[in-house]
Amino acid sequence: xxxxxxxxxxxxxxxxxxxxxxxxxxxxxxxxxxxxxxxxxxxxxxxxxxxxxxxxxxxxxxxxxxxxxxxxxxxxxxxxxxxxxxxxxxxxxxxxxxxxxxxxxxxxxxxxxxxxxxxxxxxxxxxxxxxxxxxxxxxxxxxxxxxxxxxxxxxxxxxxxxxxxxxxxxxxxxxxxxxxxxxxxxxxxxxxxxxxxxxxxxxxxxxxxxxxxxxxxxxxxxxxxxxxxxxxxxxxxxxxxxxxxxxxxxxxxxxxxxxxxxxxxxxxxxxxxxxxxxxxxxxxxxxxxxxxxxxxxxxxxxxxxxxxxxxxxxxxxxxxxxxxxxxxxxxxxxxxxxxxxxxxxxxxxxxxxxxxxxxxxxxxxxxxxxxxxxxxxxxxxxxxxxxxxxxxxxxxxxxxxxxxxxxxxxxxx
Ligand code: FAD
Numbered sequence: 001x002x003x004x005x006x007x008x009x010x011x012x013x014x015x016x017x018x019x020x021x022x023x024x025x026x027x028x029x030x031x032x033x034x035x036x037x038x039x040x041x042x043x044x045x046x047x048x049x050x051x052x053x054x055x056x057x058x059x060x061x062x063x064x065x066x067x068x069x070x071x072x073x074x075x076x077x078x079x080x081x082x083x084x085x086x087x088x089x090x091x092x093x094x095x096x097x098x099x100x101x102x103x104x105x106x107x108x109x110x111x112x113x114x115x116x117x118x119x120x121x122x123x124x125x126x127x128x129x130x131x132x133x134x135x136x137x138x139x140x141x142x143x144x145x146x147x148x149x150x151x152x153x154x155x156x157x158x159x160x161x162x163x164x165x166x167x168x169x170x171x172x173x174x175x176x177x178x179x180x181x182x183x184x185x186x187x188x189x190x191x192x193x194x195x196x197x198x199x200x201x202x203x204x205x206x207x208x209x210x211x212x213x214x215x216x217x218x219x220x221x222x223x224x225x226x227x228x229x230x231x232x233x234x235x236x237x238x239x240x241x242x243x244x245x246x247x248x249x250x251x252x253x254x255x256x257x258x259x260x261x262x263x264x265x266x267x268x269x270x271x272x273x274x275x276x277x278x279x280x281x282x283x284x285x286x287x288x289x290x291x292x293x294x295x296x297x298x299x300x301x302x303x304x305x306x307x308x309x310x311x312x313x314x315x316x317x318x319x320x321x322x323x324x325x326x327x328x329x330x331x332x333x334x335x336x337x338x339x340x341x342x343x344x345x346x347x348x349x350x351x352x353x354x355x356x357x358x359x360x361x362x363x364x365x366x367x368x369x370x371x372x373x374x375x376x377x378x379x380x381x382x383x384x385x386x387x388x389x390x391x392x393x394x395x396x397x398x399x400x401x402x403x404x405x406x407x408x409x410x411x412x413x
Contacts, residue, residue: 014306051341065344078282129359150216154344204259266361357393
């Protein structure tokens with residue numbers, strides 16, 4: 001039996017592992033189809049920002065770390081233009097041209113600017129991610145399908161420093177994987193739910209990255225064989241076998257399941273938002289197809305109704321809870337900034353997609369009173385990049401679970 005034969009309840013969640021497998025059987029092909037669409041494959045990102053925490057390690061020279069950015073004419077106009085014209089029909093005040101989105105009021109230019117500034121401020125306050133500088137010339141579109149997350153050979157001091165900094169300096173006081181007596185499970189039991197959730201999110205993302213690099217591993221060629229990308233069972237064992245990870249490997253893998261359920265819950269919770277979103281690319285039939293795929297995906301919520309329950313969090317004394325929530329938000333935001341310290345461009349790209357995707361999930365789960373029954377509060381907005389990151393993050397954790405099952409069938413002890 002393989003060590004990755006996981007079973008039992010996904011800790012701090014409602015489902016058990018088998019229920020997740022059943023859910024993912026349906027979700028996996030659907031999310032793969034969704035992230036292939038034009039709306040979801042172009043991600044706007046600045047890969048040139050310098051690390052805000054320590055001097056850059058220097059540019060990575062590994063071939064498989066390079067990222068191919070898009071040429072201007074490769075990105076559909078609709079994606080570049082951001083807005084669905086249908087959504088942009090502002091309601092006009094009678095006898096007046098001054099309008100502001102859907103707000104039907106008279107405003108001077110100065111008031112409009114102040115309004116915009118406050119709206120940006122509100123967006124930033126709600127956000128779990130460090131926003132990109134929209135005016136930077138370094139913001140580029142990347143086609144995620146042409147730059148898949150896979151083995152790059154990024155390792156050593158640079159990678160260690162990033163993970164160390166994430167776990168030790170930017171999380172709550174979490175189990176330290178770099179100490180001799182590291183035993184995450186007993187250390188975790190001493191933490192409150194919110195801090196455990198934070199740890200599981202980070203550990204789940206880490207495990208997902210390491211699962212992907214093991215599943216899409218580069219076997220170098222030689223005189224007889226061509227180089228080949230395929231699963232590397234030994235690499236997967238090295239990273240997750242309990243004998244090689246002080247017993248921790250299986251619980252790290254289970255944290256992928258936790259993260260999957262958390263992101264899935266956010267996608268389901270924002271269901272009313274997806275109904276009103278145009279997924280605008282400029283091609284009507286394509287936009288309709290994306291909506292249909294997302295509708296099909298949401299139907300799967302019937303198969304696993306109980307997932308992550310965000311209402312259990314931040315429920316104690318109001319002042320303490322508010323402080324804890326703010327701390328949670330700031331720490332996660334800091335982790336999105338650490339992504340600028342990742343020394344391999346490809347890893348940085350996918351690190352950014354995932355942290356932004358998780359940040360969007362947290363925004364959906366913890367922005368108060370934004371969703372009721374079938375409606376969305378007008379003040380709740382998601383940018384295109386947030387939506388792209390959220391669905392791609394779900395795609396990552398869905399394929400990780402698929403890969404864990406694949407390794408289960410390939411691994412025999
Ligand atoms: P690491 O994975 O660096 O882990 C360091 C220590 O953390 C381990 O010794 C262990 O004690 C602990 N640990 C390991 N996993 C977990 C977990 N899930 N939960 C809790 N603790 C854990 N490499 C690629 O080839 N392709 C990529 O796309 C890629 N993306 C990356 C993205 C980011 C943001 C970062 C920081 C790194 C990325 N890497 C990628 C590098 C990869 O994650 C490893 O850091 C690298 O392969 C070196 O592995 P390692 O054996 O030193 O252990």
